[in-house]
Amino acid sequence: MTAEEAVAPPPTMPAEATRKAASLSVLYASQTGNAEWVAKHIHEEALVRGIKSACHVLDDHAKADLSGNNAIVLVASTTGDGDPPDNATKFWRWLRRAKGADLEAFKGKPYAVLGLGDTNYSNFCNTAKRLDRRMNDLGSIPFTKSGFADDATGLEAVIDPWLKKLWADLLTVVEYDEAKEKAFRENAGNAESKLDMGKFGVAKKDDAAKKTGAKTTSATPVDNASIAAVTAETQALSLSDQDRSSVANQFTSPADSSAHDPTPIVVSPAGLQAVTTLTGVAKLPTKYLEVERMPDAERPIAHSRTNYFKLSAGHESAFEFTAQSPYLAHISRVRCLTGAVALKRVLEIELDISGLGWNYTPGDAFAVVCPNPDELVLPIISRLGLDATALYKAGTAGASASQGYPFSMDEPVSAYEMFRYHIDLHAFPKKSFLRMLAEHATDTSEKKTLLYLASTQGAADYRGLKAQQPSLLDLLVSFPTCSPPLARLLESLPHLQPRYYSVSSSPLGERETGTVRFAFNVVEYATPAPYHKPVAGLCSTWLDKLTGTCTDRKWQDVSDTALTVPLFPKPRPESSHPFELPSDPSAPIVMIAAGTGISPFLSFLDHRARQLKQTPPPPSAAFASSWLVHGCRFPGADGDALYDTEISAYLADGALGHLTRCHSRVEAPPLPADAGVSYKYVQHALAAESVRVAELLADARARFYVCGSVAMAREVNGALAAILVSQGICADNVAAIARLSEMQAEGRYLRDLWT
Structure with a gap:
């Protein structure tokens, strides 16, 4: 497009x-x-x-x-x-x-x-x-x-x-x-959008390399000593906080910081050296903030960690809690859902929300307000020459009545709190942000590189930054003479956003009264070659460390630790077809998921299992037409087939009618020669049972639910369209796609997706 x-x-x-x-x-x-x-x-x-x-x-x-x-x-x-x-x-x-x-x-x-x-x-x-x-x-x-x-x-x-x-x-x-x-x-x-690069007097790349000993493919000559200095200063700052060792709460970060070690970005030397004129250089962001350090005012880091989020009072509704004023839910229990063979650990956490007043239903979600890690926050503060404990007030320049504050201005905020709780330190840099950095770089080579990335000529290298996933610290280390004022950073960087999780439990039952459960992957990966930068998921890593890096498959009671998670309920979408169970319990449902996409379906099944135990219970055959199709990598207790024990119980008591498991890393049982598929992925299972799927697609009472990644959902959508054509329900793929769109509009095809 x-x-x-x-x-x-x-x-x-x-x-x-x-x-x-x-x-x-x-x-x-x-x-x-x-x-x-x-x-x-x-x-x-x-x-x-x-x-x-x-x-x-x-x-x-x-x-x-x-x-x-x-x-x-x-x-x-x-x-x-x-x-x-x-x-x-x-x-x-x-x-x-x-x-x-x-x-x-x-x-x-x-x-x-x-x-x-x-x-x-x-x-x-x-x-x-x-x-x-x-x-x-x-x-x-x-x-x-x-x-x-x-x-x-x-x-x-x-x-x-x-x-x-x-x-x-x-x-x-x-x-x-x-x-x-x-x-x-x-x-x-x-502030020119067309620039003659000759005025920067940039040295030849070989000369620059000889001068510093750096690789010519780095964004700018940065030696290991510079990176080590930032890390050393950070450790000194962190350890100088006399209260640090006494803090045992949710905001204490682990000592391991490998995923946050500063990594200089890489820019193509060929593209950079060939440029003589830059065009289409991004505009500078509008200046509107004034940030003032308050004299003789400070707030210790330990105080910020323990008191920044305080239990809010006076809320008439659970939906009055927000990212700025979250509810502090105490952690009750934690367990690991995956075994030794699994490539990723999946945790399930139970939270006490008895004071929230949230009457959640299966399929609902909530947001976790997670902080940035100290391993990233403290080096950035050190690199910018700020005092982490100093308090600041911000206002708008001139007569502006700005709505653009990065944080509440009701009271002063410390530098530590700004970077810990409010600013997205992993946000992909906008070109206007790089242009702003160029304005505050004193080295001509650094200035040229930043302007190049913000220009039309540097578009390919700018797109290449996506694969590198640079943090703010990576950028500041890559351009060591760049020292942007605090106000310019606050204007240019986006807010730190909450992370959303689906409920995996039912509000019914004695144990679930006042509690909610959710499951998540502990995200860890490396950026693609040649970068191989380790990356840790922001919220999942924080939750993992918060609960002690649990590997036990049995529930671990941590209710006596006073650990809390700031959260707020996700408002129901303005839609007549929310992601929830049908009001008619006998209506057929097909639940399709991969990995932790199974979470909302566990809440569905847990709810139905508890309904069967109510007096009077639904008819014994009420849930017989429910079908779960779940994809994972490895089966069994050592694998990542989540909730095996629970699902077996749901099948036994009638809460679930039919189960299809798909294992992408295990050879599936042989199928008839004319089937043409294997049960490797969920779309293959749907194709293998196309007759049954077609019957359900044609049933006006049936609902299809999909939860998981966009890539998985795209494959499922294609499989359903192919079934509509092969089973004679639609004439061609165009008609099949239109039919699925109609089902979405009617609330018969519901999807909860993420990238």
């Missing part, structure tokens, strides 16, 4: 809509922080350009005064399988129920839409497209083309040209201060 193809042309503005709007309202719906970052920077640039602007999350739409004389810019991502982000669910509910004057206010209102999505998912940019359609239906007028950016190919390929066109078109529909706009253009002109 090209940038042009990703943008839909607007109709011509009618004559009655030519009166300029008095202000701009920027509204966003964001799940991972990308849409929020874009929206807030549009808002900040608007203020600098002399436009009266306000920025709000969609759920706070009432604060935006949509009935006023304003233009609207909507920036929206999509989560799950086409659902709106959690912070847009109230908006959709309001919009669906709105009447009269509320809807009339949209008529003739100028608007623009930018969608952020991923074509790996079937409902690409669904939230933004729904917004676009609804605004059109209400009579609003798009003043610029709608843009739909694809994370699979790089969001900036669409976002950057869309923003350029946005500003040209926005100034024709909204009032602005001409003097401020002129000053902005002059400043932007000074």
Whole structure:
């Protein structure tokens, strides 16, 4: 998809809509922080350009005064399988129920839409497209083309040209201060987008290598001594905290830091040395924050670890808890679900949520608010020359009423707290961020490399950074003369986002009263060759260390340790078809999962097993038409066939009617010659039982559930489409895909996916 193809042309503005709007309202719906970052920077640039602007999350739409004389810019991502982000669910509910004057206010209102999505998912940019359609239906007028950016190919390929066109078109529909706009253009002109690299006087690559002894393929000459110095300073800072040894709580990090050791990035020397002129260099981020260190004020690291998240009181609903104000759930038990042969460890944790007031149902999910590891936080603070315990206050420059704070400004925040709890230190660097780093690098070679990566000529190397997965520390070590001010970092880096987990338990039963369970992989891997950088999952590693790196298959009681996990319930999506059991217990269900995708289905089955023990129980044959298809690598107690004991019990007591296991690392039993498949993956099992699958696809009462990775779901979707064709239900693949889409719209085909 090209940038042009990703943008839909607007109709011509009618004559009655030519009166300029008095202000701009920027509204966003964001799940991972990308849409929020874009929206807030549009808002900040608007203020600098002399436009009266306000920025709000969609759920706070009432604060935006949509009935006023304003233009609207909507920036929206999509989560799950086409659902709106959690912070847009109230908006959709309001919009669906709105009447009269509320809807009339949209008529003739100028608007623009930018969608952020991923074509790996079937409902690409669904939230933004729904917004676009609804605004059109209400009579609003798009003043610029709608843009739909694809994370699979790089969001900036669409976002950057869309923003350029946005500003040209926005100034024709909204009032602005001409003097401020002129000053902005002059400043932007000074920050050139076309640069002659000769002015940097860069030494030849051989000379640079001789000077430092570094490999010429590194981003900049960085020797091992520099990296060692950062690590040594970090250890000294960490160990100098007199309270560290006495802290035994969830925020203490392990000593092993191999996954966080600084790794200089690699840039192609051929591409870099061949460049004489750079074009399309990314714009500098708008400056809007002022950060001030408070004199003689500090907060010890140990205090921050133990007291930063405090149990919130006065919440009338479980859904009032948020990432900024989470509920502290005590850990009750932990166990390992995998054996010695498994390539990954899977843990299950039970949490005490008796004070949360959350009446969860099977299929629900919640978010864990996890911190960055000290092994990354402390070296960054040291590298930037900051005092970890110093307290800071931040405000907006000039008259800006910014909504772009990276953290709550109700009270001062320490440098440690900023980097530990608020900033995403693993976020893939935007080109504008690299441009900002270039402004604060004193070495000409480093400056050239950063500008090259932020330019059109460096596009291939910029894309190559994806495979390297550089952290903020990696970038700072790669460019040792770069020392960006704290305010510029806070403006440029996205917020640290919570991690979502599906419930694996039922709220029924004595043990489950006031508790919830969830399962997860302990994520560990290395980046591809030639980098081989070790990577540890942020939240899964933290939870693993928090619970003592459990390897025991039996439940371990840790309730006496006072360990807590900050969390908040995930709001139900604004959909009439949530990921939950059908109300009719006799309706056939097919549950398809790989790995930990089985978690919500365990909550389904656990719930049904407990229903069978209730008085009066459902009919004995009520759940006979339930079918679980689960994929793993290795069978047995030593493998990763999760919940074997529980599933056997569900089969025995009738909570589950049929089970199909698939093992990708084990040769499957031979099948009839005409079957043409093996039970290696879940899609193979579906194809092998195509007649039965077809009968269920044709049954209007049956529901299909898929939970797992996007890649797995794509294969399952293809297998189901092929079955629809081979069994004569659909004429061809196009018709089969359309049929599956209809099933999704009807709530008969539900998917809970992740990348």
